[in-house]
Amino acid sequence: MGKIVLVTGATAGIGKAVAEEFAKLSYRIIISGRREDRLNELKNYLEGEYEVEVFVMPMDVRNKQIVEQAFINLPDAWKQIDVLVNNAGLGLGFSPMDKGSADDWDTMIDTNVKGVLYVSKQVMPGMVERKSGHIINVGSTVAKQVPKNVSIYAATKHALNAITQGMRSELLEHDIRVTQVNPGYVETEFALVSKKGNAEEAKKVYEGFKPLEPKDIADVVVYVATLPQHVNINDILVTPLAEADVFNENRSLND
Amino acid sequence: MMNKIALVTGATSGIGKATARQLAEKDFNLIITGRRKERLEELANELKQKYNCETIILNFDIRKQAEVDKAIDGLPENWRNIDVLVNNAGLAAGADPIYDGLLDDWERMIDTNIKGLLYISKKVMPFMMKRKSGHIVNIGSIAGKQVYPNGNVYCATKFAVDALTKAMRIDLLKHNIRVTQIAPGAVETEFSIVRYHGDKDKADNVYKGYTPLFAEDIANAIVFAVTRPAHVNIADVLIMPTAQANPYYWNKKL
Numbered sequence: 001m002g003k004i005v006l007v008t009g010a011t012a013g014i015g016k017a018v019a020e021e022f023a024k025l026s027y028r029i030i031i032s033g034r035r036e037d038r039l040n041e042l043k044n045y046l047e048g049e050y051e052v053e054v055f056v057m058p059m060d061v062r063n064k065q066i067v068e069q070a071f072i073n074l075p076d077a078w079k080q081i082d083v084l085v086n087n088a089g090l091g092l093g094f095s096p097m098d099k100g101s102a103d104d105w106d107t108m109i110d111t112n113v114k115g116v117l118y119v120s121k122q123v124m125p126g127m128v129e130r131k132s133g134h135i136i137n138v139g140s141t142v143a144k145q146v147p148k149n150v151s152i153y154a155a156t157k158h159a160l161n162a163i164t165q166g167m168r169s170e171l172l173e174h175d176i177r178v179t180q181v182n183p184g185y186v187e188t189e190f191a192l193v194s195k196k197g198n199a200e201e202a203k204k205v206y207e208g209f210k211p212l213e214p215k216d217i218a219d220v221v222v223y224v225a226t227l228p229q230h231v232n233i234n235d236i237l238v239t240p241l242a243e244a245d246v247f248n249e250n251r252s253l254n255d
Numbered sequence: 256m257m258n259k260i261a262l263v264t265g266a267t268s269g270i271g272k273a274t275a276r277q278l279a280e281k282d283f284n285l286i287i288t289g290r291r292k293e294r295l296e297e298l299a300n301e302l303k304q305k306y307n308c309e310t311i312i313l314n315f316d317i318r319k320q321a322e323v324d325k326a327i328d329g330l331p332e333n334w335r336n337i338d339v340l341v342n343n344a345g346l347a348a349g350a351d352p353i354y355d356g357l358l359d360d361w362e363r364m365i366d367t368n369i370k371g372l373l374y375i376s377k378k379v380m381p382f383m384m385k386r387k388s389g390h391i392v393n394i395g396s397i398a399g400k401q402v403y404p405n406g407n408v409y410c411a412t413k414f415a416v417d418a419l420t421k422a423m424r425i426d427l428l429k430h431n432i433r434v435t436q437i438a439p440g441a442v443e444t445e446f447s448i449v450r451y452h453g454d455k456d457k458a459d460n461v462y463k464g465y466t467p468l469f470a471e472d473i474a475n476a477i478v479f480a481v482t483r484p485a486h487v488n489i490a491d492v493l494i495m496p497t498a499q500a501n502p503y504y505w506n507k508k509l
Binding site: 165169172177227228236244248250 | 428429472489494506
């Protein structure tokens, strides 16, 4: 039987691309997300295109009971998860902190931090028992630096930094690999979500340079997941060529 | 049009040698540098035979600026279009508390790991800037991310590499040059023999009880970084043995 990967936030962007790259390697894929119709669409596409088995796991990672129930409902044949990609996450309503919305903060913290913990809590025991597994957390450039107006989003990704390091140290004796993949600008629905559906504003995020594509990050995720067992990429930072870091960008493409 | 050109420093052994091999396999032509001429010649022959790779040997001590300048100035015109510079030459010397460290060791590390990297980069960056294209890969270390007991000056040199990598990425941004740092944990090479001044028992001890990284694993990560699409920059990679979480936590079965 093929290896099993669970990808959270697989309905769009990086998560969807990650699911597709694993499909190319004939993994059995559990896709999770809130939008069940999108998950079913992706399942049909992957099964048709790559002849792989796909299991749809609709859940909102912010809801502990729903996450627990989703794992209780997971059929035995799907329980031995080899690779967990904690991808579900979002940035919301970027503004100075004094003008920030506490609801936005809750949504980011509940998804990016607590969601990762809820899902990992369900997956880690099986990996520990089998002494095998790989957890890949999707971080961000703002896990490393804090640009203004993004501080709460950056805070959640800094928290993820700590969670990744803690997981690695504590799962070390069980031979479980833990990796954090930190992307810079990737052209996804991220910008649209962060600008609350304002397409004009969202477009500006990627203006004047070539951003990463979801597949670029998916390629990195698959690279780290398929290295020999003795090799672990602890942390990898991937940016567009035009983004040296969060403070230094080259948006001169259209000049 | 000729193949892409990669310059690899410290190619006489370990990560540098493995990197030269894997880049040759990917059809790069190579400029290999190091202090030990026979080893460079041996490697050049091997690359020619196995991969039909054209190779230029630059035999210099990277600590000596005049030697570096002369070697690069002497490159034939068509070999100056260096696409990839792998700043690999480096070493750790000594593993004592800072108050017991040897000045000679400190200077060797600072002169090689920091100043050597600067000398060669200073010569190669203008070539890349002229063509608005190129990729610099610096070999850092977990020692450039966390300081550990008795790592003192070695850690300082790798923290410097970390800073220089970030600085290069920022300053070269407008010239479309990619800059990557590959920061490994424990890799089984001549590294530990050198660090312990030839004491083989101490060196062997470093790699006991677990599977360390091998030079090929690091070369593989370098090749992955330099073969990404042009708009993708692998900025920083911390690559460790699965059995080493960081400088402090190991999973050794002794």
